[in-house]
Amino acid sequence: MSDPIQREFSRRSRLARLTGVTGEVMLTIGALMALFLAWHLVWNDTIQGARQNESAMNQAQQWKEPTPLEREEVTEPTPIALQPSDESPPVTAAPAAGESFALLYVPRFGADYVRSIAEGVDLETVLNSRTVGVGRYPESNQLGDIGNFALAAHRNSFGAAFGEIGELRIGDRIFVEVPEGWHSYKFRNLEYVWATEVDVLNTFPRMKVDASDFRVITLTSCHPKFSEAERVIAYGVYEGWYPRAGGPPTEIAQIVEGAT
Amino acid sequence: MYAALWRLLPGGVVLKLLQLAVIVSILVLVLFEWVFPWIAQTFMSEQSTVD
Numbered sequence: 319m320s321d322p323i324q325r326e327f328s329r330r331s332r333l334a335r336l337t338g339v340t341g342e343v344m345l346t347i348g349a350l351m352a353l354f355l356a357w358h359l360v361w362n363d364t365i366q367g368a369r370q371n372e373s374a375m376n377q378a379q380q381w382k383e384p385t386p387l388e389r390e391e392v393t394e395p396t397p398i399a400l401q402p403s404d405e406s407p408p409v410t411a412a413p414a415a416g417e418s419f420a421l422l423y424v425p426r427f428g429a430d431y432v433r434s435i436a437e438g439v440d441l442e443t444v445l446n447s448r449t450v451g452v453g454r455y456p457e458s459n460q461l462g463d464i465g466n467f468a469l470a471a472h473r474n475s476f477g478a479a480f481g482e483i484g485e486l487r488i489g490d491r492i493f494v495e496v497p498e499g500w501h502s503y504k505f506r507n508l509e510y511v512w513a514t515e516v517d518v519l520n521t522f523p524r525m526k527v528d529a530s531d532f533r534v535i536t537l538t539s540c541h542p543k544f545s546e547a548e549r550v551i552a553y554g555v556y557e558g559w560y561p562r563a564g565g566p567p568t569e570i571a572q573i574v575e576g577a578t
Numbered sequence: 579m580y581a582a583l584w585r586l587l588p589g590g591v592v593l594k595l596l597q598l599a600v601i602v603s604i605l606v607l608v609l610f611e612w613v614f615p616w617i618a619q620t621f622m623s624e625q626s627t628v629d
Contacts, residue, residue, distance in 0.1 A: 338581075343579070353614075354609075362618070445626065445627075470626050470627040472626050473626060475624060513628055514628070539626045546624060549628050
């Protein structure tokens with residue numbers, strides 16, 4: 319080891335090793351960044367979305383399950399409702415924060431699309447949740463009540479429950495399921511606003527009125543996709559109420575029936 | 579770093595590759611399920627609400 323040539327060699331090799339390790343660390347960081355992107359753009363949308371869908375399907379299944387007493391009476395297949403009933407819809411009592419109280423069906427978002435709606439728009443417990451994804455603004459009106467039932471969800475990542483919000487076409491149905499049956503809304507229009515324009519949540523969206531005669535649904539998400547510069551708002555007007563006894567509306571009958 | 583890991587793993591080339599595959603799978607799973615969601619939630623602002 320005292321040989322000067324040997325010492326020179328070992329010094330070089332230490333330098334080479336240091337360079338090698340630095341290179342490996344850099345490559346690792348690069349690979350981790352690529353992995354993060356893959357997670358963010360693919361996994362966090364599709365896999366999380368599928369999980370939220372599955373969790374909502376479980377809820378639909380629970381509501382569908384007849385009680386033992388009813389089970390004996392059921393001899394015919396569940397009917398399918400072609401039209402909403404004349405009954406006035408039930409009003410959902412104020413849910414506890416974070417509680418999943420309804421299910422959202424939007425055929426335009428996919429034939430098997432269903433998501434749980436929970437109370438509140440908290441990121442961690444509702445909007446980023448693996449099981450929920452859609453939240454109700456607590457300051458908006460209750461489901462089934464006159465006024466504005468306002469929801470929020472991500473446009474991308476964390477399940478991207480409103481990822482296809484820009485694809486809605488006039489007249490598209492938006493269904494909200496509760497234990498008693500289904501509320502039906504018809505999509506009316508999209509609007510693009512700043513994040514500060516909270517009047518989209520008004521009892522009558524964008525208007526200052528004391529009372530309203532209308533039931534509307536308001537969906538809010540970020541805009542453009544992959545950005546939070548603006549918000550995209552989708553409005554739907556109430557079409558009618560489908561009681562559970564009459565069966566699910568035709569458009570979502572298949573997915574509701576699939577919840578077996 | 580990786581050379582040392584390669585030397586540390588027991589067995590032949592096939593066995594070493596198998597072990598590496600398992601290690602990488604576990605690593606990716608932990609990152610996808612816990613680390614990345616935490617990073618996204620903590621450091622990336624993604625607002626979809628009006629307020």
